Each structure stands twice: as structure tokens, then as C-alpha cells.
Amino acid sequence: MTPVVYENLLLAQRILTEDVIPYIDMVGQTSPTIDLSPVLSKLLLIQNALTDLSSSIDSLSASICVLKKQNYFTSTLATVSGSIPYDNTIPQITEGVQIMETLFTPSSVSSNLEIDVQVCFKNYPAFGIVIAVFIDNIPNAVITNYDYYTVGNHTKNFSVTVPNTDINQKRISVRIGGDGSSATLNINYPNLFGGSVKSSINVMEFINV
Numbered sequence: 001m002t003p004v005v006y007e008n009l010l011l012a013q014r015i016l017t018e019d020v021i022p023y024i025d026m027v028g029q030t031s032p033t034i035d036l037s038p039v040l041s042k043l044l045l046i047q048n049a050l051t052d053l054s055s056s057i058d059s060l061s062a063s064i065c066v067l068k069k070q071n072y073f074t075s076t077l078a079t080v081s082g083s084i085p086y087d088n089t090i091p092q093i094t095e096g097v098q099i100m101e102t103l104f105t106p107s108s109v110s111s112n113l114e115i116d117v118q119v120c121f122k123n124y125p126a127f128g129i130v131i132a133v134f135i136d137n138i139p140n141a142v143i144t145n146y147d148y149y150t151v152g153n154h155t156k157n158f159s160v161t162v163p164n165t166d167i168n169q170k171r172i173s174v175r176i177g178g179d180g181s182s183a184t185l186n187i188n189y190p191n192l193f194g195g196s197v198k199s200s201i202n203v204m205e206f207i208n209v
Contacts, residue, residue: 063208063209064206064207064208064209065206065207065208065209066204066205066206067106067107067108067111067205067206067207068106068107068204068205069202069203069204069205070102070104070202070203071200071201071202071203072100072102072200072201072202072203073198073199073200074100074188074198074199074200075188075195075196075197075198075199076187076188077186077187077188077190077195078099078186078187078188079184079185079186079187079190080097080099080176080184080185080187081097081182081183081184081185082095082096082097082175082176082177082178082182082183083095083096083177083178083179083180083181083182083183084096084130084132084175084176084177084178084179084180085180086128086130086146086179086180087180090140090141090144091130091132091140091141091144091175092139092140092141093134093137093138093139093140093141093173093175094139095132095175095177096130096132096175096176096177097175097176097177098173098174098175099119099174099175099176099187099199100117100119100173100174100199100200100201101171101172101173101174101201102171102172102201102203103169103170103171103172104169104170104172104203104205105167105168105169105170106164106166106167106168106170106205107167107205108164108167108205108207109164109165109166109167110164110165110207111164111205111206111207112161112162112163112164112205112206112207112208113161113162113163113164113170113203113204113205114159114160114161114203114204114205114206115133115142115143115159115160115161115162115172115201115202115203116157116158116159116200116201116202116203116204117131117133117156117157117158117159117174117200117201117202118155118156118157118198118199118200118202119131119155119156119174119176119187119199120153120154120155120187120188120189120197120198120199121153121154121156121176121185121186121187121188121189121199122152122153122154122185122186122189122190123149123151123152123154123183123184123185123186124151124184125151126148126149126150126151127148127149127178127179127183128146128147128148128149128178128179128180129146129147129148129149129156129176129177129178129179129183129185130144130145130146130176130177130178130179131144131145131146131156131158131174131175131176132144132145132174132175132176133160133172133173133174134172134173134174134175135162135170135171135172136170136171137171141175142160142162143158143159143160145158146179153189153192164205172201172203174199174201187199
């Protein structure tokens with residue numbers, strides 16, 4: 001809804017509330033032979049409807065409009081060994097081992113990209129695992145996730161929202177590694193569930209409305 005339409009809606013609501021309904025109510029009281037109650041009843045219904053509509057529009061002002069979605073899944077089994085430093089530096093695109101990537105082309109120059117990542121893996125021995133997300137060849141990770149995992153099968157989900165300012169194709173990649181020394185990881189649970197376990201990168205482009 002455009003700002004002009006919204007302003008006219010508020011104007012109609014104000015005129016109805018402040019002028020029309022009080023006037024008809026006054027006429028009904030000063031001219032008892034004229035039964036205006038049906039008209040007043042209908043106007044009150046219109047007033048309530050306008051109030052509900054304006055409230056709904058106000059709530060929509062804080063919502064989002066989804067422009068595009070793209071989902072990447074992989075069930076490929078892989079055994080990887082790599083490390084990402086466990087220190088106060090941002091993980092670099094040269095660290096760890098890349099386990100997934102997808103290409104995404106935005107449709108707007110003033111949108112946001114929500115990137116949701118799911119990584120399924122089996123680690124041995126028990127280890128701290130670093131997972132980092134990168135866009136294009138930018139050296140610094142846009143988000144990093146860390147946790148300590150006992151030996152076994154694990155699924156990790158996390159997300160990040162980044163601003164977008166162009167419609168150039170983006171390469172979104174996920175890298176993984178042990179916290180400072182090389183960890184051996186099996187991606188996507190080998191020998192379980194017949195290959196139906198999938199790691200994923202899901203991208204949603206949206207604008208605030």
C-alpha cells in the first residue's frame with residue numbers, strides 16, 4: 001500500500017470518528033422522531049473495520065518481502081582433515097577445508113541475504129570444531145561457529161544475515177576445521193540412513209517493507 005493510500009485511510013477514519021458519528025448521534029438525540037440507529041450501527045461497523053485495517057498495515061510495516069530463495073543440498077560423503085586457528089583472529093578463506101559451496105545471484109541492489117547453514121558430520125577423536133562461512137573470495141569469514149564435540153554424529157545449524165548492494169553472482173562457501181590442529185571429520189554420517197543425511201546452504205533474499 002502506498003503512503004498516499006495509507007494517509008487517506010487514516011483521514012477517513014478520523015473524519016468518521018470525529019465528525020460523522022458524533023453528528024449523527026447528535027441529530028438522533030435532538031430529533032427523536034428520526035430513527036438513525038441503523039445508520040449509526042453501520043457507521044460503527046465501518047469505523048471498527050478501518051481501525052482493524054490500519055492496525056494490520058502498521059504491523060506489516062515491520063515485516064519483510066521475500067524476493068528469492070535458493071536451497072543447496074549435498075549428501076556426498078567426504079573425509080576431511082584440516083584446522084582453523086583457535087585464537088582471536090577472523091577465520092580466513094585459506095584455512096580449514098571447504099565442504100560446500102553454492103552460487104546465488106541477487107535480484108535487487110538494496111536487499112539482504114539470509115544464509116542458513118546445516119553441517120552433518122562425525123568427528124573422532126573428541127574435538128573443538130570451527131565452521132566458517134565465506135562470500136566470494138573475501139578473506140574474512142562473514143560468520144563463524146565453534147563448539148566442542150564428543151566422538152559421534154552431530155548436526156550443526158546456524159545463520160547470518162548480510163546486506164547486499166549489487167546483483168552480481170555470489171559464491172557462498174563453508175569451511176570446517178579443528179580448533180588449531182587438524183581434526184578428521186566424516187561429512188554426512190557415513191554408513192547411516194542410506195545417504196539421506198544432507199548438509200545444506202539455504203539462501204533467502206529479502207527486503208524490509
